[in-house]
Amino acid sequence: MGVDLGEIVEDVKREINLNEMKGKKISIDAYNTIYQFLAAIRQPDGTPLIDSKGRITSHLNGLFYRTISIIESGIIPIFVFDGKPPEKKSEEIERRKRAKEEAEKKLEKAKLEGEYREIRKYAQAAVRLSNEMVEESKKLLDAMGIPVVQAPGEGEAEAAYINSIDLSWAAASQDYDSLLFGAKRLVRNITISGKRKLPNKDVYVEIKPELIELESLLKKLGINREQLIDIAILIGTDYNPDGVKGIGVKTALRIIKKYNNIENAIEKGEIQLSKINFDIREIRKLFITPEVKKPTERLELAECNEREIIELLVKNHDFNEDRVNNGIERLKKAIKEAKSVEKQTGLDQWF
Known part of the structure; x- marks a missing residue:
């Protein structure tokens, strides 16, 4: 969603x-x-x-x-x-x-x-x-x-x-x-x-x-990232799909800009505590500090393996061999050119 x-x-x-x-x-x-x-x-x-x-x-x-x-x-x-x-x-x-x-x-x-x-x-x-x-x-x-x-x-x-x-x-x-x-x-x-x-x-x-x-x-909205997260929590996220009934995104923006966060809005009576059936802090934490890692996988384009592509698409799944071969030729050329462009783009930052 x-x-x-x-x-x-x-x-x-x-x-x-x-x-x-x-x-x-x-x-x-x-x-x-x-x-x-x-x-x-x-x-x-x-x-x-x-x-x-x-x-x-x-x-x-x-x-x-x-x-x-x-x-x-x-x-x-x-x-x-x-x-x-x-x-x-x-x-x-x-x-x-x-x-x-x-x-x-x-x-x-x-x-x-x-x-x-x-x-x-x-x-x-x-x-x-x-x-x-x-x-x-x-x-x-x-x-x-x-x-x-x-x-x-x-x-x-x-x-x-x-x-x-x-x-x-x-x-x-x-x-x-x-x-x-x-x-x-x-x-x-x-x-x-x-x-x-x-x-x-x-x-x-x-x-x-x-x-x-x-x-x-x-900058346009006049808020910070944590406040953007609070707006999302009010309207509903994958962690609290229903959000707070009756609050749309523009209303949520107004509330957070006025009260800075959801807890203050509850304290001031803008939002009824009875309408909150989720843990605000826990959901906020899932966005601020999600489970992530610095990738150890390669993040560069490599040469394609024509045999494996043909095996998977043509032999295993009946793709048209001529079309796949044409795609492979396009892919090989594209990878070569993209790597060249990336290298040049990287060099440009020094001049």
């Missing part, structure tokens, strides 16, 4: 061209990105791409071809995978599970009734990411020469941490949580830019990458 800060970041976010990120490393929330591929890369009836054995391949398709396009833009992606989620997230995980089970039931009903629009909608809502899909994703990225980092906890927190210690230029995710975790810069839509169909409508829109800088956001 992530925290919905859209209304208060609108004035500071800006479109960013992929070329503006040429030569820069971007730490990417892998799970978030793979879910985007699973939702967006579909057959005409809304069902995901599958191989001859009925196994889903949408995520592999997106990771291979879209990542190549990103590298061709001169960007060095670092994919960060989730570890064990915090215990506080269990309620949100269970909610998502129930939502997917409900979507699966409605999907079966829509198939029986031949409702095309409903099939597409519920097929996307029912998407699941299995352990096997995760491991294959890591294997493909490694074969492509793309840096892969295993987070001890949440991937988004680790991607933000990598950015906060300047091992990447920005963190990439569709969620705004990266800002709460301390990312200096958040890039959205990096893996799904281009024309996309709006949910449940026969309308296509142009999706462009967006950049949000934490320092600019905090």
Whole structure:
């Protein structure tokens, strides 16, 4: 789900061209990105791409071809995978599970009734990411020469941490949580830019990458990062999904600017204590000091392993061999050029 800060970041976010990120490393929330591929890369009836054995391949398709396009833009992606989620997230995980089970039931009903629009909608809502899909994703990225980092906890927190210690230029995710975790810069839509169909409508829109800088956001709002976290807690996070009933993001901003933090707002009677059914300090701590580590994995592009890519995509999952070979040639050229651009970018800082 992530925290919905859209209304208060609108004035500071800006479109960013992929070329503006040429030569820069971007730490990417892998799970978030793979879910985007699973939702967006579909057959005409809304069902995901599958191989001859009925196994889903949408995520592999997106990771291979879209990542190549990103590298061709001169960007060095670092994919960060989730570890064990915090215990506080269990309620949100269970909610998502129930939502997917409900979507699966409605999907079966829509198939029986031949409702095309409903099939597409519920097929996307029912998407699941299995352990096997995760491991294959890591294997493909490694074969492509793309840096892969295993987070001890949440991937988004680790991607933000990598950015906060300047091992990447920005963190990439569709969620705004990266800002709460301390990312200096958040890039959205990096893996799904281009024309996309709006949910449940026969309308296509142009999706462009967006950049949000934490320092600019905090300055614009007149708050600090801890206060931004308190705003998120009031409207609901993955650790307290319901937030405080009746409080939206703009109201939360007003309250925190007036009282500095949630506890003061409760003390002054602005927020009723009876509406707080979660541990404020514990949730705040999960954002301020999440479980992260300094990566020991390589964070550089490497030469791709053509044999492993062919084995995984063509032999195991029935991808078109000519298309994959063409992709490999593009990838090899892109890696060579991206490494050259990164080297030049690094040299430029000395002149």
